[in-house]
Amino acid sequence: MTAFTHIDAQGQARMVDVSGKPATVREAVARGRVRLGERAFELLVRGEIPKGDVLAVARVAGIMAAKRVDQLIPLCHPLPVEAVEVHFEALAGEHAVEVEARVRTRAATGVEMEALTAVSVAALAIYDMCKSVDKGMTIETVHLVRKSGGKSGDWER
Amino acid sequence: MTAFTHIDAQGQARMVDVSGKPATVREAVARGRVRLGERAFELLVRGEIPKGDVLAVARVAGIMAAKRVDQLIPLCHPLPVEAVEVHFEALAGEHAVEVEARVRTRAATGVEMEALTAVSVAALAIYDMCKSVDKGMTIETVHLVRKSGGKSGDWER
């Protein structure tokens, strides 16, 4: 059984016990960016991407993804997400769209992953809607902007 | 960026913030009806629909759907559903089945959508089980009967 234990030793992933922590208000804001290239950016700004209203679809995708984090990220706790907003800003000089997600809940753990996942999935949805125009787009610098609540306190980038 | 903002303006769907609202007991009752036509109705009443026990399957479908509303309806909050019942009543004169769902929870928002979704999905499951007999069935007047709990108080149709 030594060999077996050895095999097992490294992989002992587990969902950390938070049952002793109180539910408090938690908030997280994350951001990322989709660099579209000139042509796709122009079509997006003019509302002429053939697959439909890119930002409305991407917003819904991001919001829904925030509710599904525990099914996507293996060790994340299920959380009763209580508010999600996804915002977009055009960065004309860079032919990019900035994506921002804000998530809030009352829970024993934070909503950082919910905010980051909302940004990532909204960005992927933008890619999907625009990929017939340009496959060379990139999703860049998805990061946490700030979070508040919980024992570790507030954090800001 | 003006154009972009304009594009974005109309679509700012968001999951409304309920993190300031207390969790209270919420209940909702919804109803709807599947009009089957004479032949499918008779087979259903006699338990002879070939695909199996229609009402048992539809009841399970409705109950499970009530637990999945946040994944179906984009802006609904995830809720810890604490009770779901789905009932059926035969309306012989109309060759119809009345579907009723009752849902209860303690949460910061109500369970109207959970009850309405349970009714709709149970009705769709009845349609599915009977469609080899008659494709002309209709799902009718899915509506909220009453709801209680929450700041907006009780409501009855």
Add this chain to the structure above:
Amino acid sequence: MTAFTHIDAQGQARMVDVSGKPATVREAVARGRVRLGERAFELLVRGEIPKGDVLAVARVAGIMAAKRVDQLIPLCHPLPVEAVEVHFEALAGEHAVEVEARVRTRAATGVEMEALTAVSVAALAIYDMCKSVDKGMTIETVHLVRKSGGKSGDWER
């Protein structure tokens, strides 16, 4: 075991075997209606429902639901849905929104349930977005308009 068999007899629901049927092009169109009442209808038409862009959200909800029918309706076969469109039409005289879904695939079974589910879930999403204005809305006459393909051939209401 007699008693047991008896219990079991009525409930023998099963997913019907379609493994002997060829994959052919299937199409289905379904429709339904959300009766909103005057005030909600006016706000919807003017784009002033507070929760956001109702029709964009409902359209995404309907399209995504069409892809998830096998997880909602217990005995439905999983199908590689190949096209989904959800359209809305304002019925000013009735203060209602007509919802239409068209689904297409190549498969061994039809897409009637996919079209009906897309209509139902889009209608539920409209209800959800507007329910702060009026809880008395109803979802009405969800029905199959026509379907084509498969051994049973074409069907039109």
Add this chain to the structure above:
Amino acid sequence: MTAFTHIDAQGQARMVDVSGKPATVREAVARGRVRLGERAFELLVRGEIPKGDVLAVARVAGIMAAKRVDQLIPLCHPLPVEAVEVHFEALAGEHAVEVEARVRTRAATGVEMEALTAVSVAALAIYDMCKSVDKGMTIETVHLVRKSGGKSGDWER
């Protein structure tokens, strides 16, 4: 309507109302066993199963399944799972792997089904990873070891 009521009588499955019960700390431990046969057991112990690291994959599968019980088991309540651990032990004499899952939460109902489902799905994942070597494996004696919390109090096998 007599006939109909009769049909309906037996199937009145429902999700039991727990909205009157307080949320308390609940814990459950379950165990089961995968009997692998000599060859698959040896390959597993030596880390030579071709499909990859069996135990790491099975552990993730078990943890994720514990979070999805309400979507698998029709009448289970959704629960905010707060801790999940899945452990494996080699039983060399029997060429078997013992699977143990521990789940904890604060909720109005217990987590027995979460622990049992984690064990079952982890065992199924082990089967899947090893089935190219041996299809004759069996999953054995999946059972509850103990549970604590709730009105019915502690229970130990």
Add this chain to the structure above:
Amino acid sequence: MTAFTHIDAQGQARMVDVSGKPATVREAVARGRVRLGERAFELLVRGEIPKGDVLAVARVAGIMAAKRVDQLIPLCHPLPVEAVEVHFEALAGEHAVEVEARVRTRAATGVEMEALTAVSVAALAIYDMCKSVDKGMTIETVHLVRKSGGKSGDWER
């Protein structure tokens, strides 16, 4: 980077490439058993389990689980399941219920995991429905009975 590679080496789980294999008819039959104890068995046989119609609910749970294997078992391929049946048999002498699942499809890989998962989840649903009566039930000897189709040919236990 040596250390890193070493860490990575053992875990290279992957979904095996089946894109070169033809889709052929595949079938699998699996079985398992829930040992209930005398009291729960009697209540089940008499249809008096308080939570509702145990076998109808468990059958639906098993059928739906067969359609969701690719989301539960990490390395399983998504498959268009084309037929699922779940049967139960009372084993009075043992106070047990035998669960059997048969699954069929046309695909590039087999449906062994679909059949085994249907049995496991149906058994878990039986446990869930009866656990208020007896928590000492066990799920036993879940195994593949036979499979046919595919390059590895037929296999029978």
Add this chain to the structure above:
Amino acid sequence: MTAFTHIDAQGQARMVDVSGKPATVREAVARGRVRLGERAFELLVRGEIPKGDVLAVARVAGIMAAKRVDQLIPLCHPLPVEAVEVHFEALAGEHAVEVEARVRTRAATGVEMEALTAVSVAALAIYDMCKSVDKGMTIETVHLVRKSGGKSGDWER
């Protein structure tokens, strides 16, 4: 109805019809990078991240996400993913992990979104496992490396 049509005009998102396209072999490779910072990178390389085996968990997360793209990205077609691999490489000089996903299928549309989603979700899982050490990590330059198959032919970055 003019106003209404106007509201509707911009949002006509739809799942594009691919039912006329033949199923051919499709492959896509995507890459991205998680910049960890020195401390988290060192702990990851030494296998000392407290939450468990980061890369094994992230690999499973990425593979499973590739199978769920049609449920995350609203207008993506469901696809029978037939091969998924997720690889990691340590970039010591940058304290980063490079993530690469390769996906293959036979289908009427490509698997670009599957590969990009696998990379994004694996990266998010790495973030989740390491965030107790450092919240300042970033997910960078998620992009398509190449794709082959389909009418639009091969594409390479």
